[in-house]
Amino acid sequence: MKNILKLENLLLSFLFLYMLNQLLDNTLILALLFFTPDLGMIGYLANNKIGSYTYNLTHHLGIGAIFALLYLETDEKLFGIVGFIILAHSTFDRFLGYGLKKDTFQNTHLGRIGRKVS
Numbered sequence: 001m002k003n004i005l006k007l008e009n010l011l012l013s014f015l016f017l018y019m020l021n022q023l024l025d026n027t028l029i030l031a032l033l034f035f036t037p038d039l040g041m042i043g044y045l046a047n048n049k050i051g052s053y054t055y056n057l058t059h060h061l062g063i064g065a066i067f068a069l070l071y072l073e074t075d076e077k078l079f080g081i082v083g084f085i086i087l088a089h090s091t092f093d094r095f096l097g098y099g100l101k102k103d104t105f106q107n108t109h110l111g112r113i114g115r116k117v118s
Helices: 002-024 027-034 036-045 048-059 061-074 077-096
Strands: none
Touching: 002 027, 002 077, 027 036, 027 077, 036 048, 036 077, 048 077, 061 077
16 A cells, blocks of 8 residues: 555656646756755754744645645646645655654654664
8 A cells, every 4th residue: 555655646746747847848947946845944953843844834735735726716827836846846755755744854744764763
């Protein structure tokens, strides 16, 4: 089941990248923007609580979906770009096993990531 869910997230990531490419029509800009949700990690410079909040804010599929829906309703490209970036990036992160953060960066809703400390 875990592999099926990973494949599902990979396919969704490709779908959202395709949609984003339709809006941008510039592969270089798309490649650069793909990583912008990771700017949410900057909150970890303050502390784990703020870091988890800012990371989750920039990686939440629901927020990406809201922006995508706003684009569909208003035809405002910026909404679509923001929405599809969040959706593409976050589903790709889920494919890699990175989930929304709990109390630390390594503790996610998909389980613990990184090396085990002994």
